[in-house]
Amino acid sequence: MSEQNIPLEVSAYALPGDGQIERCSQRDGSFKWAVRRPGSCMNSDGEWEFEPMPSSRDDDFMARCRYENAGAAYTTWVRFN
DSSP states (O other), rough: GGGGOOOOOOOEEOOOOOOEEEEETTTTSOEEEEEEEETTETTTSSSSOOOOOOOOOOOHHHHHHOOOSSHHHHHHHHHOO
């Protein structure tokens, strides 16, 4: 079986250093993406901020720290690294 035929979805991409881009389930069943390193995530301004527990994440946090797709998350990471 080739890699193209494996019936799995990518859920994370490793970044140089200790970061990664991760697929995140949303309350409505959709998915967004986050740029994470242990204990924090990168917001759209390129700043690392503490990532609270899911029940404590407000709409502002979600707007700053979640991306529509892995490409958008990667573009942000590249821009600030």
